[in-house]
Structure formats: C-alpha cells, structure tokens
Amino acid sequence: MKNLYNKILISTFAIVALACSSEDDLTEDWIEVNEVEAPAPGTSGDLDLSSYIAIGNSLSAGFADGALYNQGQENSFPNLLAGQFAVVGGANFNQPDINSENGFNSTFSDIDNGVIAGRTILDLSLQAPVPTTGELIGSYSGDKTTLGNFGVPGMKLGDLETPGYGFPDVGNPYFTRFAADPNTSSVLGDALAVDRTFFTLWLGANDYLGYALAGGQGDEPLTAYSSTDFATDLGSALTQLTANGSEGVVIDLPPVVTLPFFQAVTWDAIELDAATATELNDGLAAVNTALQGTLSAGYDDSEDIARRLISYSEGDNPILVHDEELVDLEPYFDNLEAGMAITAQERAALVPYEQSRPLVDGELVLLSAGAILGTEADGDDTEEDTPIGVVIPLGFSFTEAANGDQYFLNSEEQTAIVTARATYNGAISATVTSLNDAGADIALVSVQPLFVDMLGLDAATATALALPTGSADGVQGIEVDGVTLTPDFAPNGVFSTDGVHPNPRGHAIVANEIIATMNARWNASIPSISVLEKLGVTFQQ
Structure with missing residues (x-):
C-alpha cells in the first residue's frame, strides 16, 4: 500500500529515460543535434510589423512549469512571433523580463516557513515533476514605455480595463511588477500608451479555467460573467486597439478539460x-x-x-x-x-x-491529486x-x-466548462466579425482544430466537447518533420510539467498557427518556426 503513490506516478508519467546526466547537458546536446539552417527571408505583405504588442494571460506571458521564469518568457509565443517578424522588418520586442532562472511557484511554496519553490522539472528517478528552488516575484526594472508583452498570468478578460489591477499587495503581482503606475494603471491602458501597428490578443480562458482547476467548486466563474458582458468587454478592447488603424490577431479559447492537468491521472488509478x-x-x-x-x-x-x-x-x-x-x-x-x-x-x-x-468512467481527476x-x-x-x-x-x-x-470534475461540471468555452468562443467570433464589418482588420485564429488533431479525437467525442470535427482522425499526436509530438508532458510532449501551459515546442506550434493565418490574410510570407529546434519538457536524472 505504501508503494501505491509511486505506482500511480509511474503509470501517470510514462517517461522514456535518455542518456543525459543533467539539464544543461540535455540542452546542449539537443541544440547540437537539432541545429537547422536559418529560414529564408520573407515579406510582411500588407502588414506593418514595425511595432508589435501582445495582450493576454499566462499563455502570452510565457508562464510554464508552474512559474514565470526566463526560459519560459524567451519561448513565449509572442516572443517567438517577434523573432519571425524581425526577419521581415519587424522591430525589437521588449518583454518585462522576470530575471529569474526558476521563477516563483505558488503551488509548492510555503513562504511562512521559508520555502520558495520555482519551476517544476521532470525527475526521471521519481518519474514525477519536482520543484526547483525559486525566487519571489521581483519588479521589472527596464523601460516600461516600450514594452511589447502585456501578458499577465491570472488575468481574465474583465480585468483588462480595471484601474489599479496591479495595486501593491492587493492586485495581480504579475502586473504590479511592470505596471506604469500599479495604483492606477489598467493593463489595456498601459498597452494603448505604447506605439503599435500590430497586436495579438488571447484572453478569456481564465474565465472558465479557474473553475476547472478548483474541481468545479463554486459556479461563480461560470455564471457571473455572461456572454453579453464578455462580448462587450472584448469589443471595447478591440475597438481601442484598432482605433489607430492597427491590424491584429485574436486567438480563440482552448478546450481545457483535454489538458494534461485533467488527463494524466485516470479515474481508476x-x-x-x-x-x-x-x-x-x-x-x-x-x-x-x-x-x-x-x-x-x-x-x-x-x-x-x-x-x-x-x-x-x-x-x-x-x-x-x-x-x-x-x-x-x-x-x-x-x-x-x-x-x-x-x-x-x-x-x-x-x-x-x-x-x-x-469515481466512475468519464470523470476527470486533477493532476494535483497525484501527489496525494x-x-x-x-x-x-x-x-x-x-x-x-x-x-x-x-x-x-x-x-x-x-x-x-x-480534486475531480464530474460530468455536470465538465459540461458546464465545455458550454462556457463554446459560449465565449461564439462571442469572440461574432465580435471579430462585427468589428471587421465596421472597418477593422482583425484575423481570428482558432486553436480548436489543432487540439482535435493532436488529441486524436473521433467525431463523436469532438462534438461532445463542442469542437470542430474536420480534423478528427482518431490518431493521437501530430507529426512535425517526421516526429510525433504528443498532448502531454512526456519528452515528446508539447505541454510543460504543470499540465496546463505549453512548453517551448507548444508555443512554437501556436506561433506557427498564427503565422499561417497572417500569411493567408495579409499576403505575407513570414517564415515559420522550426518546432523541433525548440526544447520540449525539461527533465533531469
């Protein structure tokens, strides 16, 4: 009985051991093996990419492995996009650097007892994610007037225009650290103060993800924010972002119940x-x-x-x-x-x-249960x-x-989450269409077909999850340059060890989806990113 936890972890994290003695060795070996030629220069087409800003939550910020840390920020999809934009004449992209090798992991930290945890990595000897030593969230000391990445972990769509969202000791500490004035600034207000010619906006997932991460306890996150309010707030933000003639991309919302956080530990574990x-x-x-x-x-x-x-x-x-x-x-x-x-x-x-x-078949267990x-x-x-x-x-x-x-989601709670996501996605699509009809130039990027393809869903399952069925082939994983990448945080997975956020490869895949849409809409030829050049999950023996 005392070995039950180890059995659960071993079955949960099906990990292939690689002959690497350390994280640093793995990084060097991976880069050496996967060096690729620089992409051929392209063109920006009808776009002006001279000033790019990104607005979003943890996905835009580069949060990964349970923390905001250097490598995660460097591989955020906005930073990867900016790198490709530079090839076609885009300007430098300024992120509010965290300047922390491991960041701060609130899940594993116990500040009162002096335990400051950082990002998690996969320990092959334990076959489980374990935290590193971290640091408390520090202030950004760079130039706030030229920031490009306004991704704030934990932010909901309704928080975007909230004054004082970074108010010290009360507001969101990830915004406090780089807000122009934490006492009065809103995220959108600070973003609008920066010159922009192009933007990406990816917000709304936290409006139902929080409910899911809490195991469905309390229905406030799913009922207090109606689709009408959602559409109103989104329309307000996009109207202001495009008022100066900027083009932009809006990304729709992913099916969170399919994330590894809800799939790694099975109901019959x-x-x-x-x-x-x-x-x-x-x-x-x-x-x-x-x-x-x-x-x-x-x-x-x-x-x-x-x-x-x-x-x-x-x-x-x-x-x-x-x-x-x-x-x-x-x-x-x-x-x-x-x-x-x-x-x-x-x-x-x-x-x-x-x-x-x-539990019964079909109920979902949260990853956090695995440690208990x-x-x-x-x-x-x-x-x-x-x-x-x-x-x-x-x-x-x-x-x-x-x-x-x-620690689990029953069928009713899952249905509520799926319905909320589908409702918000409907509001996103309708809002973008309405603004474009009024003269804006916004592209909508849907990540939903990507999830269907990667998860290997059949048409019936995709329909039950309110997902499109066009890419439902029943084969799990997607093939990139001859390598099958999987929807988990195993070595060939595209998620980080927190089971929610992408790893560098996952961010590269998202960035390429955005680039493909941009190229098709605006007659551009922005080069795509080499996904396999990016690291997957970080682990050590």
Whole structure:
C-alpha cells in the first residue's frame, strides 16, 4: 500500500529515460543535434510589423512549469512571433523580463516557513515533476514605455480595463511588477500608451479555467460573467486597439478539460494486487454494511447507496472520493447508532463515508491529486493503513473545514466548462466579425482544430466537447518533420510539467498557427518556426 503513490506516478508519467546526466547537458546536446539552417527571408505583405504588442494571460506571458521564469518568457509565443517578424522588418520586442532562472511557484511554496519553490522539472528517478528552488516575484526594472508583452498570468478578460489591477499587495503581482503606475494603471491602458501597428490578443480562458482547476467548486466563474458582458468587454478592447488603424490577431479559447492537468491521472488509478484487494474489502465491509443499513434508518434512495458501495479487485480500481454534492448521511448513521445497530466507536469510524463514493468512467481527476493519492490520511506510519483515495476518500479531511471535492470534475461540471468555452468562443467570433464589418482588420485564429488533431479525437467525442470535427482522425499526436509530438508532458510532449501551459515546442506550434493565418490574410510570407529546434519538457536524472 505504501508503494501505491509511486505506482500511480509511474503509470501517470510514462517517461522514456535518455542518456543525459543533467539539464544543461540535455540542452546542449539537443541544440547540437537539432541545429537547422536559418529560414529564408520573407515579406510582411500588407502588414506593418514595425511595432508589435501582445495582450493576454499566462499563455502570452510565457508562464510554464508552474512559474514565470526566463526560459519560459524567451519561448513565449509572442516572443517567438517577434523573432519571425524581425526577419521581415519587424522591430525589437521588449518583454518585462522576470530575471529569474526558476521563477516563483505558488503551488509548492510555503513562504511562512521559508520555502520558495520555482519551476517544476521532470525527475526521471521519481518519474514525477519536482520543484526547483525559486525566487519571489521581483519588479521589472527596464523601460516600461516600450514594452511589447502585456501578458499577465491570472488575468481574465474583465480585468483588462480595471484601474489599479496591479495595486501593491492587493492586485495581480504579475502586473504590479511592470505596471506604469500599479495604483492606477489598467493593463489595456498601459498597452494603448505604447506605439503599435500590430497586436495579438488571447484572453478569456481564465474565465472558465479557474473553475476547472478548483474541481468545479463554486459556479461563480461560470455564471457571473455572461456572454453579453464578455462580448462587450472584448469589443471595447478591440475597438481601442484598432482605433489607430492597427491590424491584429485574436486567438480563440482552448478546450481545457483535454489538458494534461485533467488527463494524466485516470479515474481508476488505484492499482491493486489480488491479496491487497481482498484485504481492503474485508476491512471496508463494515462501511458497506452501514451504508446499506441507512435504508432501514430513514434514507430512501437505494440507487444512491448502490453507487456509494466500495469494492476492490485485482487491477485498476476507481478512486474513492469525497463528493459534497451527495446527500449527507450523517443523520442516518446517527440513527443506526441510536438504534444500537452500531457502536459509538463504529459510528465515529463512519465519518469519512458520510459523503463518499468511487469515481466512475468519464470523470476527470486533477493532476494535483497525484501527489496525494496513496499517502496516509492520518499522517503517521502506524500499522493501520489509511491511504487517501483508497480507504479514506480523496478530498476528505479530519479537519471538517478542509473537506471538498476539489480534486475531480464530474460530468455536470465538465459540461458546464465545455458550454462556457463554446459560449465565449461564439462571442469572440461574432465580435471579430462585427468589428471587421465596421472597418477593422482583425484575423481570428482558432486553436480548436489543432487540439482535435493532436488529441486524436473521433467525431463523436469532438462534438461532445463542442469542437470542430474536420480534423478528427482518431490518431493521437501530430507529426512535425517526421516526429510525433504528443498532448502531454512526456519528452515528446508539447505541454510543460504543470499540465496546463505549453512548453517551448507548444508555443512554437501556436506561433506557427498564427503565422499561417497572417500569411493567408495579409499576403505575407513570414517564415515559420522550426518546432523541433525548440526544447520540449525539461527533465533531469
């Protein structure tokens, strides 16, 4: 049982070991093997690329591996685009450099106890992402008047015009560090103060991603911001950005439930041998008996009780979770004790199962659960095992205030996320069309076909996720120069180790999608980026 966590990680991170002794050796070897000739110069066509600005969230900022750090910024898709723009006469691109090798990782940091974590890397010996030593978020000391990248991690579309969004100790610290005046500036206001002839805007994903990352707890992120408000805010921003005649690109929103963060740990990640399964079933038999006993103690939903029963077998088994949407069986367990069907001690042992059930196929487990599954809920190494997700429900805490189902998404929550994304994408498309009809010159780049192709979705699955079916070939991965790149954070993956943000290869793929659209719309021949020249996931042995 104590090896369960390692088994989960090994099955979660299917990693191929490479003969590299360190991260630096890997970088040097990769660059040496994958050197390519410089692309032939192209033309900017009908575009003026002399001054480019990018507006967005963490995707535009270059946030990756759970942190904003040097290498991530250098490989952000706006910075990669600017490099290709320079080939056709574009000017230098000024980013608000973080000047940190590893950045700051809020997930793994414990500031009160002096633990400052940085970006995560894949440790091949553990076959899991592990944090590096990081630094607190520092201020940008460069020239704020010529900034080009206004990507702010965590920013929602509705935050774009918020004055004082970077207000110290209250606002977004990633904007505080480079805002012209953190007390009064808005992100859009600072961006509009910079000369621009071309822009990219990629915003809106955080308006439903936050709900997904929280395991669907609370519906405020999905209901408070209507599609009408979304379209109004987007239209306002784009109207101001194009008022001086600038052309631009707007990127639509990705299907976040398909990201590795929601796919790496499966619903049936509890791998057991026959002997352990039998031992667990014997130990949990009293729980099943009490659950069934509630039907004679005032509870009248036999179907609900049936889905709560726990049964393990050899092989892969569903994770046992706390589900706060279930009817609380507390009063019915109390009735069993009052009727002397169970003792006070037995009643106390039933507390974790008042709102628990095994997951079912189709439910999504968050990557953050991977570090918890199989660990001891009681926090000790006594002979009595209490592994989380097996004996004690994932999400349950012996401190009542900490209970919650923040580690998985049920089907209803997934549907809400898919619907929100589809609704916002509809607003994006309609807003861009309306502004173009009024004389603007904005190209819409859709990343949705790319996801369908890379994920290898069939037409039925793509339709269920409100995605286009044109590229639904059922074959996972995309081929780039003879190499198949996968939708994960394995060595040939295109995502960073946080399971949400692209790695350098992923950013290069996005940049190439944008370049292809620009070339077609504006008669340009901007050269594409060599994807395989970029590093994939960073790891060490």
